[in-house]
Structure formats: structure tokens, C-alpha cells
Amino acid sequence: MASDVEKRLKAERAERLVWARRNAGFSGPTPVCKATGVNINSYKAYEAGRNGFGMIDAITFAELFHVSLMWLMFGRGEATDEDPNIPRRQQIEALRKEMEDRIRQASDQELSDLVEAMHSVPRASEDTPPELASHAR
Numbered sequence: 001m002a003s004d005v006e007k008r009l010k011a012e013r014a015e016r017l018v019w020a021r022r023n024a025g026f027s028g029p030t031p032v033c034k035a036t037g038v039n040i041n042s043y044k045a046y047e048a049g050r051n052g053f054g055m056i057d058a059i060t061f062a063e064l065f066h067v068s069l070m071w072l073m074f075g076r077g078e079a080t081d082e083d084p085n086i087p088r089r090q091q092i093e094a095l096r097k098e099m100e101d102r103i104r105q106a107s108d109q110e111l112s113d114l115v116e117a118m119h120s121v122p123r124a125s126e127d128t129p130p131e132l133a134s135h136a137r
Helices: 005-025 029-036 040-048 055-064 069-074 086-107 107-121
Strands: none
Touching: 005 055, 005 069, 005 107, 029 055, 029 107, 040 055, 055 069, 055 086
16 A cells, blocks of 8 residues: 555656646647557556656656656756756666665655665666667667
8 A cells, every 4th residue: 555655756746747748738648648658547547646657657758748857756956957968867867866865864654665666767877778778868
């Protein structure tokens, strides 16, 4: 069962996802799913805050909606403050470091949720997995 912290984080991320979609000019989930190949029911659950989305989907949405990956995942910075000159690989590594910092500061209640989330973030390296190759620059 999801903790209160996990529910709150999903709800906050869902709000940012809806804002980003609307701000990018997408009328609803259907055109997003057609553009990304994400399952419509999964995407609707992301926007409703019922399900969290992983790093691969977050990268896809951030690129499609032209928002900062750090903002979309964690609400850090401004929605559009991402520096296009920073390679995606460095952005992924920055997210990993942010999650590690949050783990160090987390209470026992939050710790297991943060560790689980951290394991969903791929390590940025020269041997980036094929499923990230199109996203890691």
C-alpha cells in the first residue's frame, strides 16, 4: 500500500504533467499517447495521480512538452529552465544525485519509496541501454 508521502508525490507530479501537456498545446491524453506510444490507460492514470511514471516516460514527456526533466520529476526549478546545452546524460546523472541526496535526508517512512524510485533511474554512461539511447544525448 502506498504511503502518504508516495501518494502526495504522485499527485504533485500528476499536476505538473497535466500543466505541461496543456501548456504544450495537447488537448488531452490521446494526442500525447499517439505521439509517444504510451498506453492511453497508463497515461490517464499518470495524470490522475493513480500511478507514478518512471524515468524513461519522464524523459519522453519532458522532451515532448519542452519542460525541464528536474521540474517534471521533482518540482525543482522552473518548468522551462532546462539548459538545452546540457546533454541528457548529464541531466539523468543530476537526477540520480538528487535522489541520492533525498535518500540521505529521508525519514525511515520515506526511505523505501525513495530507494525504489532511485532504482528506476538509469545510470548515465557511455553504455546507455538501448531503450534510452534515443533519449540520452
